Amino acid sequence: MSQATKLPEKVINWDILNEIVSMDEDDMGFSKSLLMQFFDQAMSTFDQIEQHIKTDKDLDQLGQLGHFLKGSSASLGLQRIAWVCERIQNYGQKRDGPAVSDENYIKLIQQSLELARTEFVSAKKELGEFYKTEF
């Protein structure tokens, strides 16, 4: 999406997550295991992004990683993470942003990654409170 769109106010879109939580009725721990899976996935994706920034600075790859994590985070209602991931995707495709050089896009992605890690922690915290458990 465009540069102009704002970071969502809430960390989690509960309309979406509640729908998944409701699936627990006939499958105990479904939503939780899904979230656990996502956190693992996010951690490794963050690491991969980090790697690309440090090594080959492959914008294409970075964009795809952003897109990948955007999909799963959005489907779980983790809207702030998804928003940041979309930024990474767009920067990878050299869209959205004042940068004109690849180097600038890499910087923007670097910044977004930091933000994503922060949001990741926030989400874990909120979900930990909801599930009364430590993620």
Place this chain on the structure above:
Amino acid sequence: MEDLGEKLSEGQKDEYDNGIGSGIGNSSGTGILNGKGKNQRSSFNDFVRKLFLILESEEYTSIISWSPDGKNFIVLDTNKFTTDILPKHFKHSNFASFVRQLNKYDFHKVKRNKNEAPEGIQNAWEFNHQYFRRHDEAGLDNIRRKPSSQKKILVDENSVIVRRLGTALGDDGSGGLDGHEEGMTAKMLLKDTVTRSKFNQVKRKVEDMESQVQYLTNENHNMKLDFQKIQSKYNMALESLLSTESFNSQLISNFQTLVDALMQQGLKIPVGISFQKPNAGAENKSQQQLNQIPDSSGSTPNTNIAGLPVHNTLPKQETGDMIPIDQQSVLRAGFHVLLVEDDSVCIQLCSKFLRKYGCSVEVVTDGLSAISTLEKQRFDLVLMDIVMPNLDGATATSIVRSFDNETPIIAMTGNIDDQDLVTYLQHGMNDILAKPFTKDDLHSMLIRYLKDRIPLSEQSQDSDNGAKSYAEERILKKPRI
């Protein structure tokens, strides 16, 4: 000349002609005829010769006689002529018939002014023929029936002659009649032949016309069929046009609503999306909107419409509780769905939803596997991610479409860029389910493509084309960009 014969009925004509025919052989007037003994030579105008003999005999001068100059003959007393002479010599008592016969031999009635007429013959009928003269028997050879009048009554005469022939044979015909009879038979045969060839001609014509009518009937039938086909195609096209139109207007108004809602939140409208002309981005949204309409779900812009997945903070409608029950009633269980997705979280979530709706799910994680799976097995529906390793969903779909045009393939994507959407549809995808989607969004899509259909697994061997053609119809009707 007055053609009095016109007034005669068929019966009178027969009577008259028979009178002539039989009168030739054995009439009571034969005494006169045979006395002169000159009638054998020319039997074609016996009537005239008989009349000539009557006049020459001068037996009835008060009734019928030559005119003073001998060029005409006059019937002085038509009443007595009708009651005495006609029955005696011509076997009938019809003066009109007599006049008609004269007319046939080209006699003409001589018209005189009453003043001019000699004394006592004002009411007489005077007739003239250029060869009918007093004492001129040789001239009689020149008196013949008019060919024109003969032609006019050809059919009548033909039938009359046939009947007469029958009578003559039945009477074991007298010797004297043979020559005459032969002539009549020849004449009759001649006429008959002409009639037959004409008949054949007409018959051929009729047959030609019949075959032509048959041909034209077939042609007409074919054209009707073609016309019906074209009309149904036209109706289909019109229907899809209308649905596209209503679709577009809906889309515009919804888009406007969405834009307004965004404006209220102080969001700038993204570049590249315009609500003035319906474009690919809008298409996606309105399709979702359409999906929602049958479910009577709210059409207020929700979080899943067109590329505002996570940012939209508008309250979602709390209709989720009742809709699934309603929806469940129209979607059968047992549909086999192929899920093509590379993200494990999405796979689990999506297959969870699908199973919730009674579908069985098979998962592959890239475009190549999707193609090979679809080659081996048929599915009721395919949900296809776009961005995947090995082969992207759009390309995979275009390859699948080369051997399978029926299975609905729905794109699942977070990329709702105009150009992308156009590409997906051009690659043969039926619809787009924007990520992230809710349970209800997915259900609407299932309803849209599987409603009223019987799962392939239940169709088994009995080739139920109904469901398939329904699916095809849906595909046809689907508005394309």
